[in-house]
Amino acid sequence: MKRAEQRAATRQALATQALRLFTAQGVEATTVEEIAAGAGVSARTFFLHFPAKAAAVFPDHDENLDRFRAALAELPGDGDDVAQVCRLLVDSIRWQARSQFRRGRYALVATSEAVRDLDARTDRDYEDALAEHLVVRWGDDPRTVLAAQATANVVLGVARAALLAWGRDGLDPAASASALFKRLIGSPLTGMADDLRPGPAPGPRSRMDAEG
Numbered sequence: 001m002k003r004a005e006q007r008a009a010t011r012q013a014l015a016t017q018a019l020r021l022f023t024a025q026g027v028e029a030t031t032v033e034e035i036a037a038g039a040g041v042s043a044r045t046f047f048l049h050f051p052a053k054a055a056a057v058f059p060d061h062d063e064n065l066d067r068f069r070a071a072l073a074e075l076p077g078d079g080d081d082v083a084q085v086c087r088l089l090v091d092s093i094r095w096q097a098r099s100q101f102r103r104g105r106y107a108l109v110a111t112s113e114a115v116r117d118l119d120a121r122t123d124r125d126y127e128d129a130l131a132e133h134l135v136v137r138w139g140d141d142p143r144t145v146l147a148a149q150a151t152a153n154v155v156l157g158v159a160r161a162a163l164l165a166w167g168r169d170g171l172d173p174a175a176s177a178s179a180l181f182k183r184l185i186g187s188p189l190t191g192m193a194d195d196l197r198p199g200p201a202p203g204p205r206s207r208m209d210a211e212g
Contacts, residue, residue, distance in 0.1 A: 011049045011059050013039040018056035019104050027054060027112040054114040057105045061122050068092065068126060072133040081137050082151060085130060086181040089159045094174040097166065106167025127156045147195075158184065 017038035021030040032053055036046045050056045071092075075084045096102050108115040127149075134148035158180045166173035 007049075010039065010041060010045065014041070014046055014049055015056050015059035016101070018053070019101060019108075022057065022108055022112065022115075023104055027108065027114055052114075052118075054112065054118050057108065057115060058118060058122055061125070065125050065129065069129050069133075072129065075133075077137075080185070081134060082155065083185050085133075086155055086185060089155060090174055090178045090181065093159060093162060093177050096163070097173050102163075103167055106163050108167075109164055110168045123156060123160055127152045130156060154184070155181070 014035060018030070018035045021034055021038065030053070032043050032046050035053070035056060036043045039046075046056070049059075071088055072085070075081075075088065105115070105119075109119050110116075130152040131145075131148045134151060135145055138144045138148060159177055162171070162173040162177035162180065165171040165176055
């Protein structure tokens, strides 16, 4: 096995053990030594992969953030930017819903302050990426930046709520997000972006057509 593959396998083994132990006995009651022993490595090796205990259930954050940025960059340059982003987020949630590991992580958000705080910090990375994407599309006038940041906050908040409901209550996260986005797109709430952006008055707003 190549070194990079071995490192990835060790990282995933640590993440799997961390989630199993966190779910069974709680984050606070679980030690790094227990996680490492379950993965067949030392505590020192654990800290080569993760800066803190709770971070073990976010093993692929950087890779997923890079994937999200790449997907944003590939969105068409015409049409309703907010609707396009909402469809992209529904597709992303549908992909995440295939993973029981991710569902377990979102379940922990309801019971662990450490995981909840880290989840909120990682979400801000996605929010910043989305706001940057919208600024590129809409321009960097201060009012436009405000509109981009506010829009990113709203749509990422919907996605986060759907994923948390999946982990907590077992609701279908893609269907939940799609239903909420359909009510959001074209509403006065998303109209704030048009009201804040400088330039000519916007044309008719489109409705989102993502599948439920």
